[in-house]
Amino acid sequence: TGEDHLKDLASQVRIYKTAFSAWERLHQNSFKGMTGYQNILQSLRESQDSVQDLNVAIQRYDDFRSYMSVFSSKLFPGTKVFGDHLTLHASFKNAGTGIVLTFNEEQTYMVLTSIQSLRKLGCVLPVEVMYYELPGVVTRDMSTMVDDAGWELRGWALKPWAMLMSSFQEVIFMDADVLFFTNPEALFEDPQYLETGALFFKDRNLDRENKRNWLKKVLALPISDKVKHNRLWTKESGHMQDSGVVMIDKWKHFVPLLLTARLNGIDRDGNKETGKKGVYEMVYGDKETFWLSWEMAGVLDYAFHNGSTGILGKLKQEDEFKLDDSDTDDVNWSKGNHQPQEQRFEHARAQNYTSCSPQLLHLDTEDRLLWLNGWIARSKFSETEDLSIDSFEIFMKEPPRKDLSNKKKIWQLKQDNVCCLTADSYTEITEKDKQTLEMIISFAQEYDWEP
Incomplete structure (x- = not known):
């Protein structure tokens, strides 16, 4: 069990991958991508010169078909309600x-x-x-x-x-x-x-x-x-x-x-x-x-993905810095090309900043907000009326690699799935980001929900 089982399983999966690839090629080559037992038999009948050759070919095919059926059902038992893997794979x-x-x-x-x-x-x-x-x-x-x-x-x-x-x-x-x-x-x-x-x-x-x-x-x-x-x-x-x-x-x-x-x-x-x-x-x-x-x-x-991970929220000492909150026009959501709202303000210093939030943020390769994991509430116990754009002012990126010689933790785990990230810089979210969050919050507030 445990590690030995996984290593043995990996060996079996590699064998199965090779066998399945050959099995699939046999059907695809014969029937232009179509699968089916009867089609193979018809092909064998047309390609063999004698009844004896045909019997040998059919027996070999049946033997391998039985082998693949038993192998697949034992190796991946959860999929057997969908029949053979050829059919399941072909459906994709x-x-x-x-x-x-x-x-x-x-x-x-x-x-x-x-x-x-x-x-x-x-x-x-x-x-x-x-x-x-x-x-x-x-x-x-x-x-x-x-x-x-x-x-x-x-x-x-x-x-x-x-x-x-x-x-x-x-x-x-x-x-x-x-x-x-x-x-x-x-x-x-x-x-x-x-x-x-x-x-x-x-x-x-x-x-x-x-x-x-x-x-x-x-x-x-x-x-x-x-x-x-x-x-x-x-x-x-x-x-x-x-x-x-x-x-x-x-x-x-x-x-x-x-x-x-x-x-x-x-x-x-x-x-x-x-x-x-x-x-x-x-x-x-x-x-x-x-x-x-x-x-x-x-x-x-x-x-x-090459984009950075980080945190979306507020600085732990938010009264230390004044963030821009200028008014802007509405956003074209689907095109995302409203240039005045894309301006970013990055702050850095030798003394580290800290932000705490339950949200795990993912950025694209140009350090723009891509998606977050963890919903938009301050904690999993928040209620609908607690949702507020004021909870989101900045984002911070975690370092790309951890310095193992430094014993200080990058992340601190708190209660209610809240994590605190400490880094030497932060970036204010754009007005476009704020309006996207406001749009999401407005949808969330339409529903009655109990965390």
Whole structure:
């Protein structure tokens, strides 16, 4: 169990990836992308010179078909309700792009706010949500799609399964408490995504943790350069990925995503009675299972977004600085090209600044606000009337790398999921950013919600 099980699983997945690729090519080459058992038999009948040759060919085909059926059902048992993987994978081809969200009943107001704000930002991507009747949005019952015998489909584990079972080829997954400042459709043109087909985002660079030996036990040699730059390897932190937003081309990355779903399925939980060690006992929830699955499957086509992470909020001693609050005209939300509102004021000094907030901020490669994780309330116990634009005045970036010789922490964890970031500079948010936040807050205040 534990590390040994994951290493053995990685070996099996690599074998399966090779076998599945060959199996799929056999059908695609014969039938121009069409799949089907009867089609293969017809092709064999037409290509063999004798009945004996035909019998041998059919027997070999049947043997390999049986092998693939047993192998796939044992390796990825949660997907068997959808039949064979050829059919599931083929359903992704040319299936377009879209957004997928999961949420529980208490997060309904978050999803409603998120979808309305996306539309206001000009996003016209179709959206699939797991549960709840939303106008213009497809809702799907995952209990009919996933075989969770021996485990329970719930919580964080919903994410990879929702992506896998969505109808799109290219997916942007969003947590319920994620909010974008710009149209997320532009991410499909991101150079890192276009190159790899899998774009991940970084988490806060929290407390130091050495997971190098653990990675050596789990991953096959040689260790990739990407892992050697991963925080779990460099000893910077046990937190590398923020899975609040995940982008995947499912046609290109079918097998790694299958593995991510499995790690959040049958392998997720431990069992003290049997001595089983679950994945969630080895890493923090679902978030590290994405890049880890790619590495375990031997697929290095993935990237962590080059934009910085940080915090959105107010300075801890906000009365020390006067921030600009000049009036401006309304914003063209979908185009985002209102130049006077893009002016930024950055402040720096040797003495550090501190800001505390539950929001984890993600910036684009030009240090503009991209999206945040953690909703817009001051804490998870806030009520609708507590939402205020006054809670957001500045943003701060965390350093790109942690100085391991400096014992001082970059982040301090507080109650109610509040984190405090200390850095040597901060930047005032623009008027456009403020108006985007006001738009989001106005949508949020339309709903009755109880945190």
